[in-house]
Amino acid sequence: MNYFPDEVLEHVFDFLTSHRDRNAVSLVCSLWYRVERFSRQRVFIGNCYAISPEKLITRFPGLKSLTLKGKPHFADFNLVPYDWGGYVQPWIEALAKSRIGLEELRLKRMVVSDDSLELLSRSFANFKTLVLVSCEGFTTDGLAAIAANCRFLRELDLQENEIDDHSGHWLSCFPDSCTSLTSLNFACLKGEINLASLERLVARSPNLRSLRLNRAVPLETLQKILMRAPLLVDLGTGSYVHDPDSETYNKLKTTILKCKSIRNLSGFLEVAPRCLPAIFPICLNLTSLNLSYAAGIHGSELIKLIRHCAKLQRLWILDCIGDKGLEVVASTCNELQELRVFPSDPFGVGHDAVTENGLVAISIGCPKLHSLLYFCQQMTNAALITVARNCPNFIRFRLCILDPTRPDPVTMKPLDDGFGAIVQSCKLLRRLSLSGLLTDQVFLYIGMYAEQLEMLSVAFAGDSDKGMLYVLNGCKKLRKLEIRDCPFGNMALLSDVGKYETMRSLWMSSCEVTLWGCKTLAKVMPRLNVEIINEHDQMEICAEDGQRVEKMYLYRTLVGPRKDAPEFVWNL
């Protein structure tokens, strides 16, 4: 390959879109490394502490699009204290100082301040796309800066962030000259919105294809917006409540008929079920439907709606649909690829919930299913075995039994065999979450059969260190392992220390690992950051090596211990 000029190599590399392919290519030889790094525009960093912004900028001067992830996954479930870290500020500062022409920034589980957003908005003339998922630390003032200063903004996508809502005026900060919006999602905002500004913004955004509204946007405004944006592909309604006999509602019905391009539908944050028929005409075109925040739609209404959605590929729904409802999904949505069933009453007794029967029905009717997140009251081995047989194409299989150590209620046995069947049958499985009563056996199965597994989430499972060992020894492609409340200790942790450099991270909380074990690991592996999170003062007073560690998070890194760790995080 030496006799190809660099431009040819670069042209060939242009066809490589996946990060992994480009990463692999850069390892071939120094020539390829050099060509690749100058031509790389999109970089994905799965752990913001694995590398520094300076190193990133040095290596990829042509960077245009950056994705960063911060806190560990279990931070989603309140297991990581506030102030743990994951700040985007140093990244934006470094990029702003450099000559990088950043155009896209996607962040997940990071702390973003208004100052960061302000700096971002002023530093990159061509900035186009901001996507924030599960982030926190900013207010609508930061959004106002983005709106006001990013002259060519195309996408502002806010998903499930905790945003302090100071006022709805941020929408008015989009200048009249801003006509480039293609995607706007502010569904997670809790406060009021200037409706007139919103309507004007939509009116001057001819390329708008994705719009997700928040709860403060009433049905009247929705109707007016849809009149202006009949080419929308992705719609998230806000409040969907009105008197079905009213003129407004009738206008909406007519307007919706024009919206033939809508393929994704979500929202219904507040809903009057009697208004749902207005959307039936577009249901046939839908490929994606997210009703997981529509607590106001009861089972029977859901079922009526679903019957219209024959082309669905993705469905996110609440468990009030019930097993019967899932049977309807199974018979109607034969193209279904991804299903998520969330609990509508996570802390209650759960009479409305779904069981193994619903899942089995789905597996029969939806053979293309490859991604599942299923919160249920109970599960049986027989059902899992059936599902494994019917759906061998699972890539993601996440099962959450609301009572985390519940056995098979029919046989009273652990669910080892059921999950074992899943990993044996689904040879492409990349992500797995376990629950229910589980022994070391399930880990033996996982280690033996889950050859493509990259991410495993475990809670309240296993009997001994052997469980964890089976997984560490068997799953060659494992990248992320997160464990809580399992009896895995130092022996398992230290058995194969080199393994952790092949992985992104390991989380262990409420296990049997001790301070000594963590210190030992840290000593032997300098390229790992082994962090202990202490929330109680006792650790300081009597930090004995024999003491069990409440929360440990370790990850590979090229830049050593981080300097922004708070007091309660110890880097060993």
Next chain:
Amino acid sequence: MEKSVNYGGHHDDLNLEATELRLGLPGIIRSDIIGYEKQSSSASTVVVVRNNKRASPEGIMTQESSSKSHSYVSDARNGDPDSHHQPPAKAQVVGWPPIRSFRRNSFQQKKTDQGDGAGMYVKVSMDGAPYLRKVDLKVYKSYPELLTALENMFKFTIGEYSEREGYNRSEYAPTYEDKDGDWMLVGDVPWDMFIFSCKRLRIMKGSEARGLGCL
């Protein structure tokens, strides 16, 4: 006597037969490998529940070391072979079920809106009044109490309820929006059913009110 349960964890070598999976029910698999007995749900069962209590370094289980964030699952391994799985107490485990905090918070919010827990506030509008009020339905035990309170709040009188004619003898009719979004006359259903299905109140006035009573 129940057969002891063999989970393969007792074996040091890789017992391939133990891990051979055929996609069939456990009962079909050779019983010498996995020593389960099919048990009816009413029979007592041995369920090996993982010991979730923290052991001290010496390996002795101590009561005091179980921390708040641990699960409530009882330890069946020690001493009580007949124990069966207990449903958990309502005290929740931190971070379980694993739902993103944003979603979790929006559920709490919805529960508050629907009036579970402390207070059950609903909006009350009265035709012609410049602003709405809110009342806590949980404070009242019956319709007369609620109606008296509304009469005092908005300074009007409502007269008596009759099943046949509603509130026909008065200028006003108290109505409410139920969970289906329909507007119903206050007083038709039992009080307890009412407070759980009432989402908001509206005091209708004049001809509209009388029209309802005529149905």
